[in-house]
Amino acid sequence: MKEKTKNYITPKGLKVLQEELHQLQRVERPEVIKTISWAAGNGDRSENADYIYGKKRLREIDKRVRFLSSRIDQAYVVDPTSIQNVKIQFGASVEIEDEDSVLKLIGIVGVDEINTAKGHISWRSPIGSSLIGKEVGDTIEVPTPKGVKTYEIISVVYTEIK
Secondary structure, three states: OOOOOOOEHHHHHHHHHHHHHHHHHHHHHHHHHHHHHHHHOOOOOOHHHHHHHHHHHHHHHHHHHHHHHHHHHHHEOOOHHHHHOOOOOOOOOOEEEHHHHEEEEEEEEEOOOOOOOEEEEEEEHHHHHHOOOOOOOEEEEEOOOOEEEEEEEEEEOOOOOO
């Protein structure tokens, strides 16, 4: 039996997963079933595009529902607003500066919440895992495809990740 690992996630991230699961189970799946039933009543199913596509879509929905249910069951919710720590941990918003004096704001989130465009990185990513346990003034070295990059930690705050 595979051991369940904790799925660290923020309250906002958990809500997004729960909303998607609800949408699939309560809205999309019933609509697809209705379409399949209607298409099955039209006769020959082997050449019925509505029926064939509907069955395929139903399998996709069921697969996603199983995945989301599993991720939600494994969720370990960490509310960044309740953390008071000088060391960086899951849920921190961290401002870092690279060798070229470019500032970046990074939110350390769960693997289901990654959005690099918004600066949300996984605690398991190279930069996220390098930041864990560090504090303001520390420097980290992160391996990148273009070589190792060095960052200095400028600030750490624990607020809701936007």
